Amino acid sequence: MFEISQLSIYRPIFMMQILCAEFLFAWNLPYRSKITLRIIIAAVVSILISILFPIISYSATYSSFMFFALFVVSSLMMTFCFKTKPKDIIFCAISGYTIQHISQEIYELANSIFDISDKVNFSFYGSESFKSEAIIENFILLAVFFFFYFLMYAVIYVFSYFIFSNQMKKFDIVNLNSGFMIVATAAIILLDIVFSSIVTFSIPVEMNRPAVILLHVYNILCCVLAIFILFEFPKRKQLETELMVSKSLQEKERMQYEASKDNIERLNIKYHDLKHQIRELRKSGNSSDGFLDELESMVDTYDMEYKTKNLALNVILSEKSAICRKNKIELSCILDGEALDFVKDNHIYSLLGNLLDNAIDAVSPLSEDKRSIGLVIKASGGVVLLNIYNRYEKSLAFRDGLPITTKANPDMHGYGLKSVRNIVSIYNGELSVSAENGIFEVSIAIPQIKTYSKT
Numbered sequence: 001m002f003e004i005s006q007l008s009i010y011r012p013i014f015m016m017q018i019l020c021a022e023f024l025f026a027w028n029l030p031y032r033s034k035i036t037l038r039i040i041i042a043a044v045v046s047i048l049i050s051i052l053f054p055i056i057s058y059s060a061t062y063s064s065f066m067f068f069a070l071f072v073v074s075s076l077m078m079t080f081c082f083k084t085k086p087k088d089i090i091f092c093a094i095s096g097y098t099i100q101h102i103s104q105e106i107y108e109l110a111n112s113i114f115d116i117s118d119k120v121n122f123s124f125y126g127s128e129s130f131k132s133e134a135i136i137e138n139f140i141l142l143a144v145f146f147f148f149y150f151l152m153y154a155v156i157y158v159f160s161y162f163i164f165s166n167q168m169k170k171f172d173i174v175n176l177n178s179g180f181m182i183v184a185t186a187a188i189i190l191l192d193i194v195f196s197s198i199v200t201f202s203i204p205v206e207m208n209r210p211a212v213i214l215l216h217v218y219n220i221l222c223c224v225l226a227i228f229i230l231f232e233f234p235k236r237k238q239l240e241t242e243l244m245v246s247k248s249l250q251e252k253e254r255m256q257y258e259a260s261k262d263n264i265e266r267l268n269i270k271y272h273d274l275k276h277q278i279r280e281l282r283k284s285g286n287s288s289d290g291f292l293d294e295l296e297s298m299v300d301t302y303d304m305e306y307k308t309k310n311l312a313l314n315v316i317l318s319e320k321s322a323i324c325r326k327n328k329i330e331l332s333c334i335l336d337g338e339a340l341d342f343v344k345d346n347h348i349y350s351l352l353g354n355l356l357d358n359a360i361d362a363v364s365p366l367s368e369d370k371r372s373i374g375l376v377i378k379a380s381g382g383v384v385l386l387n388i389y390n391r392y393e394k395s396l397a398f399r400d401g402l403p404i405t406t407k408a409n410p411d412m413h414g415y416g417l418k419s420v421r422n423i424v425s426i427y428n429g430e431l432s433v434s435a436e437n438g439i440f441e442v443s444i445a446i447p448q449i450k451t452y453s454k455t
Helices: 006-026 035-052 060-081 086-114 116-120 133-137 139-171 178-202 209-284 289-302 311-326 345-363 416-426
Strands: 330-335 372-380 383-391 430-436 439-447
Touching (some): 086 139, 345 372, 345 416, 345 439, 416 439
Antiparallel strands (some): 372 383
């Protein structure tokens, strides 16, 4: 049960490999206090369990059970180190296991092609006895073998981290629904553990080399496909959700623009009538000049302040400037309304509405002397340049080039700049966001092409 065999030696090696892979994926998750000490404890406990785990029989059934049990131990150790939801831990665990399994299959493929294990008289899988003379007779060769073996794992792990693990941070992939996680976990565990064990213990010794090579290639491709689906499906679902929400918001903003435009047009008519009546009252002399001056000042305050040659620009700026006045925010604008003639009115309303809303939210909590927003729209060299900047004091974190919302319910917020980015992309423009020295700035550059329909 506890005799020394190649499989018994492989178990602690396997445990170190899977822990390293799982922790690579989990590193972006929030971790518990004294994380370094916790990682050391987790590694020691996991390796001891893997060493002491009994080998009752050399069969596919028991091998599947053993490796599944070690997988569960590694998952529990991640829970010990990271403070997050169980499904996030499972996601990182199965991702790590799959990368470990891909690495092992690549080794087995190289072994089948170059006869590595025959040259060092050593193999990991399926052997009930351990040939101790291999250590003595081939010490140098075996040391070189292990060096390149672990180097191969290190290269694959680092490559996988940059390809997959960064995607988790970029797209918040661990935020998956439970149904998908259950199906994905079951499928990948079957692939990584059960099917692998069945194949390992079922391949006859005399099986020809091309067939073994094809078998390992097939297994690698299956694992790569599995982890691709594991990452790609939630990423696509997230992007589809964001696009759907952005389109819904843009439609609401389009309707809001139409309503605001009508309201402002009616108000302008009323303001014009009131000014005419004030002039008539001055002529008749029926009211004091002081009263008429005060009344005229009130009318001028609510008249449309922005009279560029772009109606949509006038509407959104008049609407947001009223909010700025109410919150004692200084809004400074340098505007070329004609530069946006080729952009649809509802897109202008949505674009500037989201940008100004974000700026207003950012400066409202600041002291009054810091409540300022700057907006510049101009055309230069066939490109429309739009810059909006404001002060900020809260620390900002970025994901995919955009700041992560700091509002209480992130599921219901954070779509403003994504909607802006979608609109900019429609016109083949570029968007950049920066936050330096207490100034938050959004810069947009859109080619000034006159082929877009305004309808």
